[in-house]
């Protein structure tokens with residue numbers, strides 16, 4: 109088995125927020141892993157036993173769940189959607205702060221009351237979160253699984269509601285939607301593969317500790 113530990117990082121907005129924390133944890137990639145137009149996906153670091161891979165945010169959870177990466181960073185939204193017992197999330201990194209919410213058209217007929225519906229159609233990138241949420245209140249959700257642009261669904265008749273991430277609310281507003289309920293708050297988490305933690309407790313535990321200390325260190 110290779111001794112190298114793989115850290116899976118999500119390309120996109122979390123990566124952009126991560127630079128300072130990684131530096132404080134002593135992770136200095138040998139090349140600029142934030143260059144989104146680079147074709148390169150795996151980067152050595154100043155630590156000969158740590159390589160960084162840059163993957164899509166949802167795929168961070170897949171790489172870590174399968175042990176292809178031993179540690180990773182992803183949003184709590186991704187963890188809720190995956191709900192995988194192989195993933196342990198010991199640290200809240202306090203970045204990527206947003207929420208998973210339900211939204212609907214601002215023009216909904218005022219006479220209708222969604223709280224009384226027994227079935228709803230929901231467009232989302234988070235089918236499991238949406239299904240679980242509505243099932244818990246006895247509502248059957250017909251899921252329309254999209255990978256983006258959920259905000260178009262209500263006005264085009266694709267679904268009554270959407271379940272999506274909201275931060276400032278400006279995306280909803282720009283598309284004539286209103287947030288009606290927060291399902292869960294979201295921040296980014298450090299995640300580790302449980303089997304790797306069991307079989308290599310010192311190496312993986314040391315990385316968790318380095319991140320914990322980096323989080324407590326004041327940002328320069």
Ligand SMILES: Nc1ncnc2c1ncn2[C@@H]1O[C@H](COP(=O)(O)OP(=O)(O)OP(=O)(O)O)[C@@H](O)[C@H]1O
Pocket residue numbers: 118119120121122164165166182183184185186204205206255256273274275276294295296
């Ligand atoms: N508006 C936001 N504010 C803060 N954090 C966010 C926001 N949107 C997304 N995030 C966080 O960033 C993560 C990645 O989101 P991002 O939008 O960068 O990727 P994506 O577009 O969903 O990925 P993909 O390219 O695979 O479609 C999300 O899982 C979430 O945890």
Ligand SMILES: O=P(O)(O)OC[C@H]1O[C@H](OP(=O)(O)OP(=O)(O)O)[C@H](O)[C@@H]1O
Pocket residue numbers: 121256257272273274275276277278279280
């Ligand atoms: O409430 P707001 O501040 O408007 O943020 C919410 C938006 O942010 C995310 O999209 P992102 O900008 O990451 O683009 P994406 O649709 O490509 O994921 C999310 O999917 C929402 O569309």
